Amino acid sequence: DAGITQSPRHKVTETGTPVTLRCHQTENHRYMYWYRQDPGHGLRLIHYSYGVKDTDKGEVSDGYSVSRSKTEDFLLTLESATSSQTSVYFCAISGQRSGNTIYFGEGSWLTVV
Amino acid sequence: GENVEQHPSTLSVQEGDSAVIKCTYSDSASNYFPWYKQELGKRPQLIIDIRSNVGEKKDQRIAVTLNKTAKHFSLHITETQPEDSAVYFCAASREGNMLTFGGGTRLMVKP
Numbered sequence: 001d002a003g004i005t006q007s008p009r010h011k012v013t014e015t016g017t018p019v020t021l022r023c024h025q026t027e028n029h030r031y032m033y034w035y036r037q038d039p040g041h042g043l044r045l046i047h048y049s050y051g052v053k054d055t056d057k058g059e060v061s062d063g064y065s066v067s068r069s070k071t072e073d074f075l076l077t078l079e080s081a082t083s084s085q086t087s088v089y090f091c092a093i094s095g096q097r098s099g100n101t102i103y104f105g106e107g108s109w110l111t112v113v
Numbered sequence: 114g115e116n117v118e119q120h121p122s123t124l125s126v127q128e129g130d131s132a133v134i135k136c137t138y139s140d141s142a143s144n145y146f147p148w149y150k151q152e153l154g155k156r157p158q159l160i161i162d163i164r165s166n167v168g169e170k171k172d173q174r175i176a177v178t179l180n181k182t183a184k185h186f187s188l189h190i191t192e193t194q195p196e197d198s199a200v201y202f203c204a205a206s207r208e209g210n211m212l213t214f215g216g217g218t219r220l221m222v223k224p
Contacts (some may be wrong), residue, residue: 090157
């Protein structure tokens with residue numbers, strides 16, 4: 001499983017509330033990613049990080065922010081959740097130890113009502 | 114940026130038959146092409162990948178072929194089994210850059 005843990009795994013929240021998803025890795029990989037998966041859209045990159053405090057936007061970053069204060073943790077925050085952000089969120093890692101291959105966490109199912 | 118198209122979106126085969134999924138990409142500089150398998154409710158998992166310095170790679174019943182001139186690559190599964198039923202994603206990138214995924218293919222293997 002490449003030592004990736006996501007939390008929470010399932011969450012139901014109300015529109016307008018802030019939500020933070022956490023990704024924790026134990027193998028010191030340099031790169032961490034947040035993807036969302038929706039029917040008909042496959043996997044789309046939200047944000048990624050290439051080191052502590054180094055982050056950048058992906059193709060669907062609007063409405064999301066991220067932080068990486070430690071190598072092992074990458075947080076995804078929805079400042080004010082909307083129903084369009086109902087999705088499955090996957091954290092992923094890559095780096096020299098993974099041969100630059102991307103490995104995914106188990107996913108976080110978020111429902112915004 | 115890179116754009117990856119994947120076909121078909123659904124594929125139904127009889128157990129024992131072969132299945133082929135095709136992807137095309139737009140960035141001629143892309144040189145890394147992984148395939149992921151995702152079972153229902155689970156994470157995508159890498160099943161095979163290929164880099165642009167080879168045209169074909171095999172791993173037991175799975176093979177991937179790459180045609181850099183035409184900018185397409187394909188996943189071939191032979192002797193399909195019910196446990197091959199899943200959604201398969203192709204992806205492309207320049208080595209070290211962000212992966213761009215295709216839209217996925219739902220493969221159903223009928224016993």
